[in-house]
Amino acid sequence: SVLLAYPFAWILAEQVPERWQRLALMLAVLPFWTSYVVRSYSWLLVLAQNGVVNRALTGSGLISEPVHLANTRFATITGFVHFFVMLLTLTIFANLKQLSPSYxxxxxDLGAGPVRTFLHVVLPLTLPGIMVGAFLTFVLCIGDYITPQILGGNNELLMPQLVMMQIGRRGDFPLASALSIILMAVVTIAYLACARWLKIERA
Known part of the structure; x- marks a missing residue:
């Protein structure tokens, strides 16, 4: 998600004129106002054997037979990236806008080129925005039940699905509680690590 979000945020912050940035952000966020379930099923149709992706690949001659993309890990990851890349983009965009041009x-003035300036000045100063966005994306992904259930089917079981399986099918509430505690512990550890890193960076 970072590989997609950072260039997009950079284009919005640096290439789009300031008077058009609000409109550009609104147009970029507009598709995400639709229902989460609808977007998941839309990806399921796109990645189906007779979907847009397979038709494009077979039509271009890259493959001879449709590839099984739906109900796979690839479909789940694609859904995660699409659903949460804009959240990461917004956090990086806000960080880039706060960055003073004087840097x-x-x-x-010291002789650094554009690439060196980005690697040694811009990127380190925008790392807090990347970390915050990455943490929020991680929390939403690790607790997401709908995306892996729809796009991954029964082939990709993540922690929320395991919790629901223990409750719905087996009625094993103690195991479901233990899995939930593990999930919360992972999120807590990630939060503490992120908060500690940000505190060190600000010090």
């Missing part, structure tokens, strides 16, 4: 001007 890049100072780097240019």
């Amino acid at each position: 890049r001007k100072a780097a240019a």
Whole structure:
């Protein structure tokens, strides 16, 4: 998600004129106002054997037979990336907008080129935005039940699905509670690690 979100945020913050940035952000976020379930089933149709992806691949001659993409790990990851990349984009965009242009001007005055300025000035200063967005994305992904259930089917079981399986099918509430505690512990550890890193960066 970071590989997609950062260039998109950079284009919005640096390439789009400031008077059009609000409109660009609104247009970028607009598709995400639709129902979460509807978007999941839309991806299921796109990745189906007679869906858009397989038709494009077979039509271009890259493959001779449709590839099984739906109800796979690839479908689940694709859904996660599509659903949460905009959240990461917004956090990075906000961080880029807060970055003073004087930093890049100072780097240019010292002889740094665009690539070196980005790697040694812009990227380190925007790491907090990346970390916050990555943490929020991680929390939403690890607790998501709908996406792996619809796009992954029964082939990709994640922790929320295991919890629901123990409750709905087996009635094993103690095991479901234990799995839920493990899930909360993982999120807590990730939060503490992220908070500690941000505290160290600010110090």
